[in-house]
Amino acid sequence: MVTVRIGVIGTGAIGTEHIRRVEQRLSGGKVVAVTDISLDAARRCINALQLDARLYDSEDDLLQDPSIDAVIIASSGPAHEGSVLKAIDAGKYVFVEKPLATTVNGCLRIVQAEERTGKRLIQVGFMRRYDPRYMALKSEIKSGRYGAPLIVRCVHRNAHVDERYTTEMAVLDTLIHEIDVIRWLIGDEYVSVQVLYPRGTRYAHARLQDPQIFNLVTQSGVVITAEVFVNCQYGYDIQCEVVCEDGVISITVPKLLDIFRTGFRAQPLMQDWKLRFAEAYDAELQDFIDHVGRGDEPAGPSSVDGYIATLVGEACVLAQVSGEWVTIPRPEEDLIVKDSLGYGRL
Ligand code: NAP
Secondary structure (H helix, E strand, O other): OOOEEEEEEOOOHHHHHHHHHHHHOOOOEEEEEEEOOOHHHHHHHHHHHOOOOEEOOOHHHHHHOOOOOEEEEOOOHHHHHHHHHHHHHOOOEEEEOOOOOOOHHHHHHHHHHHHHHOOOOEEEOOHHHHOHHHHHHHHHHHHOOOOOEEEEEEEEEOOOOOOOOOOOHHHHHHHHHHHHHHHHHHOOOEEEEEEEOOOOOOOOOOOOOOOEEEEEEEOOOOEEEEEEEOOOOOOOEEEEEEEEOOEEEEEOOOOOOOEEEOOEEEOOOOOOHHHHOHHHHHHHHHHHHHHHHOOOOOOOOOHHHHHHHHHHHHHHHHHHHHOOOEEOOOOOHHHHHHHHOOOOOO
């Protein structure tokens, strides 16, 4: 096993978190270089983490560095496609945050470029597949003890979002986690989607309709209801309940503490994704580093998974705009075949 030398493109919130985990918690990896479109942000990150890493002015320079084995791409979503394609050209392994790319065509360009190399290079940051609770949920469903899944109810709530977050972003920034993890949990593809807008919260700004309810139907007829509510005020709340023929299995808010004070009992809530999915982020990156360090291809969520999530996401955006049920296009046939053979399925 060799130490995997990692370059990081994008040193904002999650880029900095990923660097911290590689440097302080995980084994087998070393961040040797960073860049960001904002060099000030990259410098701040280097200083905050006292990082012994080169600062590159551009991703092109970073990707030309032959001493780098793998890159973590944690820039804003619209920048992912260009960076991933250049990284593939440069022969680097790629861990890219979700979404793989913000358009279906962009995802297909990535899938095809990766295919041309003859091996898997890419892992997409769908970390919920590594979360112990989602893993336990999947294993219960797979056990067959509860019969077939019939209904899935999901909640994705954030305390608040800033002015840059728009109605459309609820899909590729937020719901995309549910889109990926549910098809992974129940092993089914989506066929249609409808979006409902309940009365809007007074905390949403003008360009954001909040909350939103996404109703999705799968090939086998499972109905999924996913609430996205990103100004819920009280904290970060992720729930998933799978209603099966012979039982109900659910993930609720993890308990941190029980607090008893005069006249009441309380449980503090996590405020954001950093803490709720800390184990999952650690596990996904450790898995990526372990595979690359052994000279193996990454085995986590693949570029095909990323493509399918964006394909479903584009249909969700059409449904947001039209207010109608929208048919979700079937993923390209040869990619489904590859996916059903276990490509990217943990
Ligand atoms: P962020 O704090 O805004 O950080 C993104 C950084 O990338 C910013 O410094 C941004 O600079 C920079 N950037 C933008 N375009 C770039 C380019 N072409 N090359 C290099 N750097 C560029 O955003 P974030 O919250 O960290 O999110 C980053 C990505 O991670 C997004 O795709 C997001 O969806 C994903 N994410 C995933 C999870 C998860 O649970 N898996 C959680 C959070 C975020 P400017 O600010 O100057 O544009």
